[in-house]
Amino acid sequence: MHYPLEVMLVCVRWYAAYPLSFRHIEEMMAERGVLVDHATVHRWSIKILPVLAVVFRRRKRPVGTSWRMDKTYIKVSGQWKYLYRAVDRDGDTIDFLLRAKRDHAAARSFFEQAIGLHGVPEKITIDESGANTAAILSIRADSGADIEMRQSKYLNYIVEQDHRAVKRIVRPMLGFKSFRSARAMIAGIETMHMIRKGQMDCLEDQTSSAAAKFYTLAF
Template sequence: MLLCVRWYVAYSLSLRNLEEMLAERDIGVDHSTVHRWVIKLVPLLEKTFRKHKRPVGTSWRVDETYVKVKGLWKYLYRAVDKAGNTIDFLFRARRDKAAARRFFEKAIGQHGSPETVTIDKSGSNLAALHAINAERETAIKVRQVKYLNNIVEQDHRAYQTHHPADAGVQGL
């Protein structure tokens, strides 16, 4: 049962593919049963894995870039620690305060609060962090220094191509 759920989560297999694979091993399971296993076990597995995740640093570098996903331009928000290890990421359709706030809330909810966040000159990231700090007892220190973000900025090079709306602009 667990192996079947793992295959479903890890690989792009359909429930019917899994039903066939199990049938080849003389295990008679309907695809709807596999689906029930997935619904029941995935939240339990996620909770267990989160207990064993590696800790992230308290100093984050955050940036966003745009990438084309299935023909549509999306913004990729990403946070890395001092060593360049990815803390979290989020795709959004817009680059605004609401998108930035959603990213920070998701990252903080899953990894705890950072002491310091370094961002570039993005007004939406700054506004989102100010809004989050307004609701907290201990504020997150915000550093808005473009060159301290080089770890995450350099990593975006592999993703970036020119966005049609930003003619003449080299990245974000």
């Protein structure tokens, strides 16, 4: 961590924003006269990206009350894990959560986290997963929240398309070595994705680039 913060932020942003491996970033920094090992960039990412993701949550714009929720698959240590994600009707990201299992507990954890961040939605559109259905029904029963539940593959097309932006970045990584590193990296990737979609409340300069907004999270 003896490198200048600006150097570390450039490296972790590249990793979160583009389909690059850590060795690609090592080569790109060497071309700029900065010698840094790819393993060092990996350690920076694990330390820095989750912190910036927490800061971003405090500066995230409000989202709509009609949610589309789905899950996609992320390979960790050679095994498929489950990334729960949701977007609103306009395609803005509601929340995300990586879980080891695909069950009622995982789905409920995701919904509770999303509701804790954004409040109770009016509608949630899901696929025909029994676990997702059970999670919503249990939340409605326990909280008394009047949440309309819909099952529609057509309406969920928007979140399925949004998965691609995340998977495009993850694909060159060829899977994560541990669940801890996967959660840290995905937090950064999702944060950069939301910044690009204009979901960061940046009152001082709404016209600044996505890169500039990302860097402000560290200061």
